[in-house]
Amino acid sequence: MNIWGNQLTVAAKLNQLILLTTGIAVIVVTATGMFTDFQQNRSEVVSLMDSHAKVIGSNNTAAIVFDEPFSARESLKSLEVVSGIVVAAIYSDTGTLFASYAGDDELAIPDVADEGYYFNAEHVDLYQAIILDGDNIGTIFLRYDMSEAYQALLQELFMDLGVGLLAMLLAVFLAHRVQRSITEPIQALSSTAQQVSDYGDYSVRAPVTNNDDIGQLTSVLNTMLQQVQDRDRELANSRDLLEQRVIERTAELTVAKDQAEAAARSKSQFLAAMSHEIRTPLNGVIGMASLVAGSDLDEQQRDSIDTIQSSADALLGIINDILDFSKIEAGKMDLEFIPFNLRSSFEDLAEVMKLKAAEKNIYLQLRFAKDLAENVKGDPGRIRQVMMNFVSNAVKFTSVGGVMIDVSSTPMANGNQLYRFAVEDTGIGISTTKLEHVFEEFAQADSSTTRKYGGTGLGLSICALLANLMNGKVEVLSREGEGSIFSLLLELETVELPVLDSPAMDEQNAALNILIVGDITGRHQLTAEWCQRWGMNAHVVTKADEAIPLMLEAHKAGKPFDTVIADEAIELLNCLSLAKNIRQEPLIAETALLLIAIGSLGDKGRIVEDAGFNGYLSRPVKESHFLKTLLQINQQSAASSKDFVTPFTFAEHKENKITVTDGRVSILLAEDNIVNQKVAVRMLEKLGCNVDIAVNGSEAVDMWQAQPYDMIFMDCHMPVLDGYQATEEIRRIENGERHIPIVALTANALEGEAQVCADVGMDGFIAKPVKVSDLETVIIDFTQNDKQSA
Secondary structure: OOOOOOOOOHHHHHHHHHHHHHHHHHHHHHHHHHHHHHHHHHHHHHHHHHHHHHHHHHHOHHHHHOOOHHHHHHHHHHHHHOOOEEEEEEEEOOOOEEEEEEOOOOOOOOOOOOOEEEEOOOEEEEEEEEEEOOEEEEEEEEEEEOHHHHHHHHHHHHHHHHHHHHHHHHHHHHHHHHHHHHHHHHHHHHHHHHHHHHHOOOOOOOOOOOOOHHHHHHHHHHHHHHHHHHHHHHHHHHHHHHHHHHHHHHHHHHHHHHHHHHHHHHHHHHHHHHHHHHHHHHHHHHHHHHHHHOOOOOHHHHHHHHHHHHHHHHHHHHHHHHHHHHHHHOOOOOOOOEEEEHHHHHHHHHHHHHHHHHHOOOEEEEEEOOOOOOEEEEOHHHHHHHHHHHHHHHHHOOOOOEEEEEEEEEEOOOOOEEEEEEEEEOOOOOOOOOHHHOOOOOOOOOHHHHHHHOOOOOHHHHHHHHHHHOOOEEEEEEEOOOEEEEEEEEEEEEOOOOOOOOOOOOHHHHOOEEEEEOOOOHHHOHHHHHHHHOOOEEEEEOOHHHHHHHHHHHHHOOOOOOEEEEEHHHOHHHHHHHHHHHHOOOOOOOOEEEEEEOOOOHHHHHHHHHHOOOEEEEOOOOHHHHHHHHHHHHHHOOOOOOOOEOOOOOOOOOOOOOOOOOOOEEEEEEOOOHHHHHHHHHHHHHOOEEEEEEOOHHHHHHHHHHOOOOEEEEOOOOOOOOHHHHHHHHHHHHOOOOOOOEEEEEOOOOOOHHHHHHHOOOOEEEEOOOOHHHHHHHHHHHHHHHHHHO
16 A cells, blocks of 8 residues: 555645654654653652662661661651652661651552662662671662652653644645645646647647746656657658558568568479489389399398498488478478387387497497386387487497497476486597587588598487477587487376286296306496396306306305306407306306307307307397396206207297288289389289289279279379379279279378378378388288278
């Protein structure tokens, strides 16, 4: 609440101010005077009581010494003439009452107390010692009644307040006389301002009556009104010109907008054309290379084909990066939100990348934190794309050591988990001055990096954009010459999915004693971590020559090691030598032996088995496979016949051929490019299909009408009739009768192309370059569905 009142006039506020200030002044002066009078009155009372106490005490020393209380009472009675003293008493040195006087019989004589003054609400008491020759012979007591003094102070208060009230009335009277000279100019100023506000009339002026501050303010206001009036004239003159300029500028912006939209369309058309024109010959390269790779080749030919395939895959990766970057930049990148299992997804990713790691003789390993929630809801494809880029870079820039994929999480308050998907390598690292630029498009840490390792510099920028689309972020830590850690942080919702099968653990298996000889994962010590996670007793040594003495010592102590795990970190020859030496020691010869290799050993598996190992696993080792292997080789350790465990023992086996026999699936291929015709025909024939070729959409429609086919693979861009028009014509002719599956086979991989194909009536979509597995999957799906519907 505003004590001044926002709606009051200046005059009323001045009256309030004067009343308040004079009132405060009266209160302060009155309070000060009353306090001063009170202090002075009390000082006088103290002085009076002190002088009388000294006189009476001195006059009664003889009466006290000679024990004459009557004489003392007479002396005290003389105080009747002293106004205010109502009670007096003399006490002996023992504190007993010797003589007393009371102005009123109802007044009681108090007991003796310590020497000094005692101030109460109605009276003041004084106890003072009576001294004779330095000895305390008694105490005199006086009580002074303060009622008369208080009455006098009250009268003085009323008088002061009366004078103060008169002063306040006089001040208000004088203020009323003076304030008109202040308020009238202000009211005139206010009236002028109100008129300007209400009617927008800047020609009015306020009258100037004085040369004081208010007069100056009025002059300034009049000047401002004149300036506003002048500017209004200028604005009125400029409005027409401005409207003309707006019309012209709008026309310019419209032209610029049309040009920008045309540029965007041109960019999209260019990307579509670039993708189509590059993918078309690339389809021939990759398709033919994959067909040749499936034939019998010598070592040099195999190396040449592998080079062709890796180069083509690299070129395809660049094209896909450019298209992804364009999609994200245009805001056309769509995300999935589906349940999936993190472990399955990341194990598949590691499986895809293990060959590249093995080629460089570096390890690749996946680690999941203990008790991690593995079933989540999100976009597995985009997460895989980001992590694939991280892992690919890590393998590319690492020559010694290896790459660790680490998955961990932190619970959040909303029930979700904040996952950290990290890829740590021991590669060349990045200098601190370059770290802040690694996620920028077309940027790499060093121009020499591009020359030595290749790449466009788009991959990491796409990772950053994808992370942002998924409401996450990417981070990087690195030291030049030591390695890097790239991380993707995402908040994901956990879900319930069917539990994956895992080997059963019993008390005997949980109590296994494991000796680990070397671990290439370095500070992670993942092998020991897994064993301890399952309750096993794990002991780690870093050198092969430390193993056998430790095993003999453990056997002597009655706690022999059940399994020895040798890591290729100590070199393969040392692992083989260690296994042979263990088998030659009678006391420990029956110990189960497992080798963990950096990559697949191929034809060296027989050498490992001959050396005495019960099995081997190659990195990346799946956690479930590692546990199954430990349990199996320990169960076999006492058996007479032992199966040698390899990375393929627990692998999921998939059929590589379709169940279609020659001649049972009839395919119509609509394709105008001769190279693509050759690739597709050879792939389809390899899958056991009969293939006829139509070189344009019109011919495809005619051939479909002339002969029954099981499926049509339709290129979208062809002469005469393109694939879209041909599909619409076929669907029109069918008129709801027997439906033939039509699958798009196109080099146009831009966002939305699959939907365009679906809208015209196609049943599937395959982007070039085409793989045999893509064709196989589609043929199986549609031919089986066709048989079931039949």
